[in-house]
Amino acid sequence: MSGTPQFIPGRGNLSRWAIEHPALVRFFIVLILLVGARSYLQLGQAEDPPFTFKTMLIQAQWPGATTQEVSQQLTERIEKKLQEMPELDYVSSYAKPGETALFVNLDETLRGRDVADAWYQVRKKIGDLAPQLPAGVQGPFFNDEFGDTFGSIYAITGDGFSRADQRRIGEDAQREVRRLPNVGKVELFGVVPEKIYLEVPTQKLATLGITPQQLIAAVQEQNSVVANGRVENAVLSIPLRVSGPYSSVERVRETIVKLGSRNLRLGDIAAVTRRYEDPPATEVRSQGEPAVLLGVSLAKGGDVVTMGRDVVAAMDALQKSLPVGVEIRQIHDQPSIVTRAVKLFMQSFLEAVAIVLAVTFLALKWRAGLVVMLSIPVVLAITFTAMWLLNIDLHRISTGALIIALGLLVDDAIIAVEMMAHKLEAGWGRFEAATYAFQSTAFPMLTGTLLTATAFLPIALAKSVVGEYTFAIFAVTTIALLSSWLVAVIVTPYLGYVLLKPVHRITDEDASDDASYGTPFYRRFRGMVTWCVTRRRTVIALTVLALVIGVAAMQKVEKQFFPQSDRLEILIEMWLPEGASIDATRAEAVRLESLLRLDKDVAHVVNYIGQGAPRFVLGLDQRLNNRNFAQLVVIAQDVPAREREIA
Numbered sequence: 001m002s003g004t005p006q007f008i009p010g011r012g013n014l015s016r017w018a019i020e021h022p023a024l025v026r027f028f029i030v031l032i033l034l035v036g037a038r039s040y041l042q043l044g045q046a047e048d049p050p051f052t053f054k055t056m057l058i059q060a061q062w063p064g065a066t067t068q069e070v071s072q073q074l075t076e077r078i079e080k081k082l083q084e085m086p087e088l089d090y091v092s093s094y095a096k097p098g099e100t101a102l103f104v105n106l107d108e109t110l111r112g113r114d115v116a117d118a119w120y121q122v123r124k125k126i127g128d129l130a131p132q133l134p135a136g137v138q139g140p141f142f143n144d145e146f147g148d149t150f151g152s153i154y155a156i157t158g159d160g161f162s163r164a165d166q167r168r169i170g171e172d173a174q175r176e177v178r179r180l181p182n183v184g185k186v187e188l189f190g191v192v193p194e195k196i197y198l199e200v201p202t203q204k205l206a207t208l209g210i211t212p213q214q215l216i217a218a219v220q221e222q223n224s225v226v227a228n229g230r231v232e233n234a235v236l237s238i239p240l241r242v243s244g245p246y247s248s249v250e251r252v253r254e255t256i257v258k259l260g261s262r263n264l265r266l267g268d269i270a271a272v273t274r275r276y277e278d279p280p281a282t283e284v285r286s287q288g289e290p291a292v293l294l295g296v297s298l299a300k301g302g303d304v305v306t307m308g309r310d311v312v313a314a315m316d317a318l319q320k321s322l323p324v325g326v327e328i329r330q331i332h333d334q335p336s337i338v339t340r341a342v343k344l345f346m347q348s349f350l351e352a353v354a355i356v357l358a359v360t361f362l363a364l365k366w367r368a369g370l371v372v373m374l375s376i377p378v379v380l381a382i383t384f385t386a387m388w389l390l391n392i393d394l395h396r397i398s399t400g401a402l403i404i405a406l407g408l409l410v411d412d413a414i415i416a417v418e419m420m421a422h423k424l425e426a427g428w429g430r431f432e433a434a435t436y437a438f439q440s441t442a443f444p445m446l447t448g449t450l451l452t453a454t455a456f457l458p459i460a461l462a463k464s465v466v467g468e469y470t471f472a473i474f475a476v477t478t479i480a481l482l483s484s485w486l487v488a489v490i491v492t493p494y495l496g497y498v499l500l501k502p503v504h505r506i507t508d509e510d511a512s513d514d515a516s517y518g519t520p521f522y523r524r525f526r527g528m529v530t531w532c533v534t535r536r537r538t539v540i541a542l543t544v545l546a547l548v549i550g551v552a553a554m555q556k557v558e559k560q561f562f563p564q565s566d567r568l569e570i571l572i573e574m575w576l577p578e579g580a581s582i583d584a585t586r587a588e589a590v591r592l593e594s595l596l597r598l599d600k601d602v603a604h605v606v607n608y609i610g611q612g613a614p615r616f617v618l619g620l621d622q623r624l625n626n627r628n629f630a631q632l633v634v635i636a637q638d639v640p641a642r643e644r645e646i647a
Contacts, residue, residue, distance in 0.1 A: 015438035015493035019431060025494050029378060036381020043384065044303045044393035045338050048618045051468040052112035053147030054089075056104040056119055057624075058126065060139035063098050071095040073134050078102055081129050087118045101624055109463040119144045146622070148185055150295030150614050151304060151334025152311050155286035155606065158326040163276055163290065167191050169326060170292040173318055177294070180310045182302035189293040189614055190284025192276045196252055200270040208269065210259060218257045218266065249274045279582050282625055285590070285607040286331065288597060293331075293606075295614050301391065305342075308335020331604055331635065332616040337567065338395075345399040352406050360414060368417045371495045375413040375487050382483035383476070390479075392472055401476035408452060408481055412445045412488030420496045430502055434493040442489050449485045453478040567617065568603070568642055570634040580628040582610050589630035596634055601641035606633040 018025050060074050075095045079102065082091055087110050093102040106118055119142075126140050156170050170188045177186045198215065205211070253267030266272065284291050296311055298304050312330070319328050353376060361369035383402070392398055416437045423433035453474070459467060460474035532539045574592065576585050586609050593607045606613070608631045612623025616633075623631060636642035 013435050013438050014442070014489045016431075016435045018490045018494040019434055019497050022494065025490065029491060032378060032381045032385065036377075036384045039381075039388035040384040043388055044301060044391075045305045045342055046298065046393050046395045047151065047304070047334055047338050047341070048149075049393070049395050049397050049469055049472055050300070051465060052115050053144075054106040054108065054110065054115055054465065055146050056122060057143040057146055058102040058104060058122075058139075059099065059141045059143075060133075060137055061099045062134065062137045064136070065098055065134075067095055067097050070098065070100050074137065075100045075102065077129065077133070078126060078140065081125050082122065084125060085118070085121060087114075087121075108465055111463070112468055145185075147618075148297050148615060149334075149618050150185070150187070150297050150616055151332065152296040152308055152330065153332040153614065153616055154294045154296075154315060155284075155291045155329050155331050156294065156326070157286055157289040157291045157329070159289065160325055161323075163192050163292075164194075165326075166290070166292040169318075169322065169328075170294055173294050173315065173328070176314050176318060177296055177311055180307070180314060182299050182304075182307035182310065184297040184299040184302070185295075186297075187295045187614075189295060190282070190291055192280045192283065194274060195277050196249060196272065196274050198252075198266070198270040198272055204269065208259060208264075210257065210269065215257060215266070215270065218255055219252070279586075280610075281582060281627070282608075282610040283586065284611075285593065285609070286329070287604060288593065291606075293614070295616075303393075304338050305335050308333065308338075329604075331606055331633075332569075334616070341396065342394055342399070345394075345403070348403060349406065352403065356407070356410050360410065364414075364418065364421065367499050367501065368421050368496075371417045371492060371499055372410055372413045374495055375492050376410060378491050379409050379413075379480065379483045379487050382486070383480045386479045386483070387476065390475065392475060395472070397470055398472040398476050401473045402480065404473070405477045405480035408477075409484045412449070412484045413492045415441050415445060416488045416492045417496050417500075420493070420500060424500055424502050428502075430497050430500060433500075433502075434497045437493060437496075438489050445488060446485055449481045453481050566639055568636045568639065569617070570636065570642060570645055571613070571620075572632040572634060573623070574630040574632070576628040578628060582627045585609060585628055585630050589632065593632060596632065599645070601637055601644055602634055603637045604635040606635075608632070 058078065060078070062070055062074060065073070075093050078100075079091050079093060082088055082102075082104060087106050089105045089107045091102055091104055093100065104122060106115060110118065123142055126142075130137075130140065154173070156166050156173070158166055158169075167188070170191070174186050174188060177183055198219075200212075200215070249272055253265065253272045255266040257264045257266055257269060284293055286293075296307070298307055315328050315330070319326075322328070357369065357373050357376075360372045364372070387393075387398065419437040419441055420430075420433045423436055424430065428436070456474040456477050459470050461467070462470075572592070574585070574589055576588065589607050589609050593605050596602050596605050610627055610629065611625045612629070612631045613620065613633050615622055623629060634645065636645055
């Protein structure tokens with residue numbers, strides 16, 4: 001007796017619905033592919049995922065105070081006030097003559113959305129303490145934007161041009177870049193401030209009977225801003241302002257100094273000049289020349305690649321308008337690094353897809369492999385669309401999660417199409433085979449998908465910076481797996497119904513399920529399974545031994561959170577003995593800089609004297625300003641050159 005086995009699908013069979021509504025399924029396939037492609041193009045790109053920095057810097061100055069006085073009267077009192085905060089984790093601080101700095105670190109379990117409120121409480125508590133601090137204390141000053149990353153940094157240098165010219169060019173560039181979309185902060189580094197100096201010979205002071213304090217008091221009194229009253233009538237109320245504050249060096253020279261019954265001009269007593277801070281407390285040098293740096297950070301939710309392209313265009317346009325001798329050179333280029341990372345991801349991803357498809361075509365027949373191949377773009381389109389809707393950008397975490405999920409993306413489709421192929425070989429019709437695949441595999445596949453997603457759930461639930469940073473692993477993997485299941489129960493059965501051909505059987509014996517397992521491969525596989533069952537104790541012992549060997553070997557595996565970076569920067573820190581002058585620090589830093597520039601493996605050297613480099617990469621541990629400190633950023637020609645420099 002011949003015939004096709006009959007299978008009646010139950011209600012809620014998504015595969016049956018897909019086959020019965022082919023026009024609607026085709027429409028949704030085309031729609032999701034188009035939306036997915038557009039979503040991919042609109043995904044933001046960054047080197048690292050955004051997360052909330054839970055560190056604040058508090059600084060205060062007390063000119064003239066000793067280290068002990070600063071520690072007792074400033075540092076300890078601020079620390080005690082901070083201890084009242086329940087969100088506090090720990091405070092690290094240091095004090096030196098005339099200044100103190102405190103790093104306030106919040107509890108890692110504090111949610112990101114609650115950090116702003118915590119910083120408000122810090123400001124409020126320390127603000128309440130400020131009136132109780134000693135007279136003459138400047139601050140405290142707060143910096144809770146400690147984690148801003150300036151991924152694009154440009155050096156402005158000019159042979160024969162003054163520092164004022166460099167600053168002016170930097171300010172012009174700053175105004176142009178701020179207008180661009182995707183741009184967050186734009187800051188200048190290395191600007192040496194101008195000051196007005198009063199120089200008086202001590203003999204002249206003694207002859208006139210004037211003390212330095214009298215000169216200082218006269219200048220402060222003249223430069224103060226005070227209320228001077230108002231003139232009112234029936235119609236208007238006009239405030240009175242006296243033009244006391246200084247607006248030029250000449251105004252400073254005209255300051256009146258009272259000497260008994262006489263009034264003297266400050267310019268007749270002292271030499272009043274305006275010049276750059278000498279010696280400068282901080283300085284930046286690029287390729288051996290004084291430089292002003294322009295740092296550009298990414299706006300929240302922006303695309304670093306688009307930002308980088310726009311900033312480069314703006315800098316190129318500005319360079320054309322500058323006089324000969326002024327050079328604007330990019331020294332840190334995060335957008336290019338992200339572009340290379342995304343290209344590498346796509347290359348790795350396509351290679352992995354090719355390997356998976358090759359294995360699929362080898363294991364299954366070409367029509368079944370074609371069904372799996374056509375399912376992958378639909379899964380990716382749904383995944384990219386969900387990522388765009390959830391504001392998940394392409395960065396090292398999300399791309400890593402996609403690589404992790406790749407091997408799992410095709411599992412559900414392979415299971416569904418293999419079940420269909422098996423039933424077709426058993427003589428079933430295409431409709432029955434497709435709907436039976438849903439009935440027999442849909443819920444087991446969903447259970448496996450949810451269990452796999454649950455394996456990444458601890459990452460999402462971790463109440464720490466690491467959990468916030470790596471949240472995309474759980475989110476992207478879960479989205480990809482659920483998308484894979486959805487495609488496997490709707491799109492894959494429809495494609496299988498269209499592409500797979502039924503196998504005509506003549507006899508009931510040929511139509512039995514066992515006939516498809518009579519191939520040489522399955523006979524050998526059945527023999528191996530039989531051997532394992534009959535020698536189960538041996539198999540169990542070998543399994544336990546393999547587990548023990550695996551656990552022991554795991555201890556030898558090197559552990560690190562991320563693989564080694566392929567960035568070209570090398571950081572060199574130079575500390576001189578405490579109390580060293582900024583001139584001594586500059587001399588040593590310039591000497592080391594000159595030696596490094598002679599190395600053929602070095603492409604660029606940026607020298608930060610008296611300060612640390614701005615945060616050009618997220619993991620950079622920033623240093624505070626210090627006269628006996630210098631930090632040099634050495635940019636190698638390539639990765640092998642970097643390794644030679646480190647060695």
